[in-house]
Amino acid sequence: MIYFDKVAKKYSNDPNAFAIQDINFSVAHNEFVSIVGHSGAGKTTLLKMLLAEERPTEGNVFFESVNVNELHRNEVTKLRRRIGMIFQDFRLLPNKTVYENIAFAMEAAGRSDEEIAFDVPHVLELVDLGHKIWDFPGHLSGGEKQRVAIARAIVNQPDIIIADEPTGNLDPVNTYEIVQILKKVNDIGTTVILTTHNKGIIDLLGRRVITMEGGRIIRDDASGKYVL
Amino acid sequence: MFWLNTKRIIRTGLLSFWRNGFVSLSSILVVTVTLFTIIVIIFTNVVLESVLADMRSKVDVNVYFVVSAPEPQILAMKDSLNKLAEVSSVKYVSREQALQEFKDKHKDDYLTIQGLDELGDNPLGARLNIVAKDPSQYEGIVKTIEDKNALVAPDQSIIDKVNYQQNKVVIDRLSEIIIGAKQLGFLLALVLMIISVLITFNTIRLVIYMSREEIAVMRLVGASSTYVRGPFIVGGMIYGVISAALAMFLFWPIAIWLARATTDFFGGVNLYTYYIQNFFQIFFIVLMAGIFLGAVSSFLAVRKYLKV
Structure with missing residues (x-):
């Protein structure tokens, strides 16, 4: 489904200033892959490549046999509609209600008003936030915000969910709940790529772990542990 | 969609x-x-x-005609001037109107009125009062008037004087x-x-x-x-x-x-x-x-x- 082929990225002309280099890995349908590593290891850069936020200096990134690097801006927009994004800082739209935040992602994907009216309450029930539907993000706790972000990410039934440090700002209880939701999403057939620092999460998941250090992949274990 | x-x-x-x-x-x-x-x-x-x-409206040029100038020729000149794009208005003042204006203007000047009466005849010629759309166009209009004069009365000029040269400095400054x-x-x-x-x-x-x-x-x-x-x-x-x-x-x-x-x-x-x-x-x-x-x-x- 996803294939990184000899990918490297550098942000300056310094020949040694690679953010990531020599990245080769693939992710199959319905996989749950965790990417771990210290800050600056290149995890977020890797995800940005997949979203076409950044273009590789060398190599190619394929999403279902399409070379992401060669996509035109309009095609990038379409690609992103097939990917659900979850961020550490939630990135909800502050002037929109919970309902409107999720509806916006559906509107962007060209869904009808009837579909939106039906799906948004349903997906909010899935993340146990049906009672907060008309609240603004400013009135939600960190855990609730992240659950709204997950609802927004899954509402268009994307092929893949990318979660960039989704539990970084959460307490252990909320962290556990978010991980359970991600597992549930994966169980119903969605590929999940998760970056994290949290050893507990990795051990709890018991799924494939890619370990990065200094911009390179140093381990790729099918049912790995957090080893750093 | x-x-x-x-x-x-x-x-x-x-x-x-x-x-x-x-x-x-x-x-x-x-x-x-x-x-x-x-x-x-x-x-x-x-x-x-x-x-x-x-x-602009306060600036004008007067064309004074000789006493003997025939009225049809003056009116013909007025009509042709009216057709010029640069001209805003042309007003014809007959000899009689000119005399009346003069008398009204000098009604308190007994000596002048007496002198006029002693002459017995109207010494004033008719005139055309011309207002241009733009003061800078007066020079061209005056040139046209001189040409018209030559056409209307080829043998003898019917124009006594045009006061453009007197007003030229003011007109140019105003422009x-x-x-x-x-x-x-x-x-x-x-x-x-x-x-x-x-x-x-x-x-x-x-x-x-x-x-x-x-x-x-x-x-x-x-x-x-x-x-x-x-x-x-x-x-x-x-x-x-x-x-x-x-x-x-x-x-x-x-x-x-x-x-x-x-x-x-x-x-x-x-x-x-x-x-x-x-x-x-x-x-x-x-x-x-x-x-x-x-x-x-x-x-x-x-x-x-x-x-x-």
Whole structure:
């Protein structure tokens, strides 16, 4: 489904200033892959490549046999509609209600008003936030915000969910709940790529772990542990 | 899909405008200042034009005919002068009218009136009073008069004198003042407009800068450029519409206040009457300027943050 082929990225002309280099890995349908590593290891850069936020200096990134690097801006927009994004800082739209935040992602994907009216309450029930539907993000706790972000990410039934440090700002209880939701999403057939620092999460998941250090992949274990 | 997206863009634009109350209010005030400047420029131009028209109307050239000049030839010359594009009006003053004017003018000057009576005959010739559309055109008109004279009366000139040379210095000076005033007015209006537009553009850019994170999120969830940009453009247009109404409303008491001063001192134009009579035209101009400014500023400001 996803294939990184000899990918490297550098942000300056310094020949040694690679953010990531020599990245080769693939992710199959319905996989749950965790990417771990210290800050600056290149995890977020890797995800940005997949979203076409950044273009590789060398190599190619394929999403279902399409070379992401060669996509035109309009095609990038379409690609992103097939990917659900979850961020550490939630990135909800502050002037929109919970309902409107999720509806916006559906509107962007060209869904009808009837579909939106039906799906948004349903997906909010899935993340146990049906009672907060008309609240603004400013009135939600960190855990609730992240659950709204997950609802927004899954509402268009994307092929893949990318979660960039989704539990970084959460307490252990909320962290556990978010991980359970991600597992549930994966169980119903969605590929999940998760970056994290949290050893507990990795051990709890018991799924494939890619370990990065200094911009390179140093381990790729099918049912790995957090080893750093 | 087009109409659905348009409906959503308008709805989102209206909602954002309402929810960003303080930011919207600040933007409206800045755009109002710009549109108010446009109204001031329009009215300044009206006053300037009125003053210049008044000055122009006070400059004329008289063609004095010899006493023996036949009236049909003078009237023929009047008709041909009336057809000139440069001529605003030509007034024929017959010998009798000229005599009557002279008597009226000197009614208290007993010696002059007595001298006139002693002559027994009317010593004054007829004349044509010519007003040009622009003082700079008098030279050409006088040249045409001389040519016409040659055509109408080839044997003997029927023109006694043309007072153009006497008035030439004043006319030339006035032409320079009018051209200078127009250029200065245009330059001032241009500078004011540029400053106002830049201030408006920067204000809207600042508003959109505050939303840059929001724009980035919209792009990451797969919203197209049009879908992200649309609500901001709608917001900019709303600023324009409200600001246009506000600027017109604010100018209303000012027009009343200025009405007397402009009527008395600036060539008879009453600003309040002009404001009422041309309300819809001025409002349309200001409204279009406001919508255009708001929409274009938003369009350009958002563009920078769409490159995600």
